[in-house]
Amino acid sequence: MQAWHVHENGEPSEVMRLEDAEPPTPGDGQVLLRVRAANVNFPDALLCRGQYQIRPPLPFTPGVEICGETEDGRRVIANPALPYGGFAEYAVADSAALLPAPDALDDAEAAALHIGYQTGWFGLHRRAGLEAGEGVVGGPEKAAVARELGCDVVIDRRSQDVVSAVKEATGGRGADVIYDPVGGEAYTQSAKAVAFEGRIVVVGFASGTIPSPGLNHALVKNYSILGLHWGLYNTKNPKLVQHCHERLTELAARGAIKPLVSERVPLAGAAAAVQKVADGLTTGRIAVVMEEAAA
Structure with missing residues (x-):
């Protein structure tokens, strides 16, 4: 598979490298996901710089929010378990934290639905x-x-x-x-x-x-x-995460909400997309969309 790797800390456009790699092996309680789309977040830039509160071992693959597909064909959204992030053809996530992707949203919109960092507003x-x-x-x-x-x-x-x-x-x-x-x-x-x-x-x-x-x-x-550290709810109160996702799914089905995806780029454009977010040059979400999912 192809995956973006960060071998040293620095600006995303300088330290992210697209390389061939073996698909990651899930650990206990984890699942392998085929990435359909990965949302670009400011934390991805901080991860590259080594400035995020979580510092995965080098080399790692950034990409903290994805819409993926399980081996049995379920379309889900997930927060990948670093160091195997979402800017790759395959990622790893905790099976207990998988959430069904709303049918009303396409892959890029579903990846951007995650409750977490939005724009710099x-x-x-x-x-x-x-x-x-x-x-x-x-x-x-x-x-x-x-x-x-x-x-x-x-x-x-x-x-x-x-x-x-x-x-x-x-x-x-x-x-x-x-x-x-x-x-x-x-x-x-x-x-x-x-x-x-x-x-x-x-x-x-x-x-x-x-x-x-x-x-x-x-x-x-x-x-x-x-x-408000949303990620903590996955361990402290996972039922609340499920409840919020169900409400968001209902709102999406009614057309009341739809994530603003201002740009969709192929996997090869991930590093430039992360740098664009890091530089504050976006007005909505940027999603890295895999060619197979876009076809």
Whole structure:
């Protein structure tokens, strides 16, 4: 089979190599999957750089979210067990964590359905109107996509004063819930923009900077800082993962949700795709789609 291997840490475009390899051998409780599509994530870039909280032994294959096929023909989504990631023709995953791929979504969309890292955006919602989409994005292209997708209020953090814009949009109250996968300056803005008794949900640090929150500020403003490491639910509360997947599958079947896949590339384009995500040049998900699945 062909698989992308990382032999040393560095920028994805420099350290990822497409090589011939033997299909991986599953361990106890694992299953071999034929990869149909693999979603590209920012953690893939961090894995290449050696900056992710999980550091698989070298060489390894990145690719943490896939839509694959079992030996008995079931179409599933899975998080591959590193070092045998999804940017390969075959990957390995824990059999207990496999989830059925929604029939309403194609392989690329199913691979992008995983609950986890999305784009480098953080969303704002008011309790009075959770159905109304609001978001803070980076760059005019991302702002345009957010508007096209139906967001009622879109704030471009690169050209606007985020805190002032949030206060204006919420009548001076601030945001009740802030989803922040960016960290760094975005978190600083979050703390200033959050409402009294609001909540900041920390999902990741795409900016590369891990903030040090001022707990005195949280105290005087009565807001909560909540960490969300979704992967832990697979071991701490797997029934919740199953429940969320079932709800997402129902929403997909109704046409209420559909992952935004802005680009589909062949296996040979995986390294360039990971670098593109690392450089913040995407407005949706990029999926690596195998030729057999695309045919």
